[in-house]
Amino acid sequence: SYVLTQPPSVSVAPGQTARITCGGDNFGSKSVHWYQQRPGQAPGVVVYDDSDRPSGIPERFSGSNSGNTATLTISRVEAGDEADYYCQVWDSSRDHVLFGGGTKLTVV
Amino acid sequence: QVQLVQSGAEVKKPGASLKVSCKASGYTFTNYAMHWVRQAPGQRLEWMGWIHGGNGNTKYSQRFQDRVTISRDTSASTAYMELRGLRSGDTAIYYCARKMRSYWYFDYWGQGTLITVSS
16 A cells, blocks of 8 residues: 655754655655644644645745655744644545654754 | 534543534535544544535545444534444544645644543
């Protein structure tokens, strides 16, 4: 079955750039979406369709998808960005939604 | 504004069933699909299935398809998720989430319902 692989954790200093990856086979044919989940809260989308941002999401959040890897990039990281981040795709072959394992972003 | 309000936390015994509700407001319920996602303590998000608010068509994750039923009441703009044969591993927060119409992502989420399975 299709699997999405994320690093369990990423650490970054305030003001630096965080990059969170999501790996999967033949990713180029799929749209990847990214969610931020703060402790005790429901997830919220920060990037959709590989690189688009919903209204209200800062430009510091950007996404890309190439080959077998999608990347969420957070520029000028702030303490408030500390959260779990999940990638998500729709697996059309099985009509199933898949989530990555999640990456805990720590701002040190 | 769009809101998804879920029913409250429950404690269930092993073998029992649960039914969580998700009341939608602020949009036309029949124009969107509603999905259910769960998250066990400290674990990843796990997709369970979805229902189309208009025609009622459903699709379930293979992992749950023998135990889950998703339904809706259009007159109440409410979706329901029933899970049978509960076991301790079903202890989780259960979320409903609205799927964006043109894309396969979720633009609004309920607040989550904590279900604890314990004898």
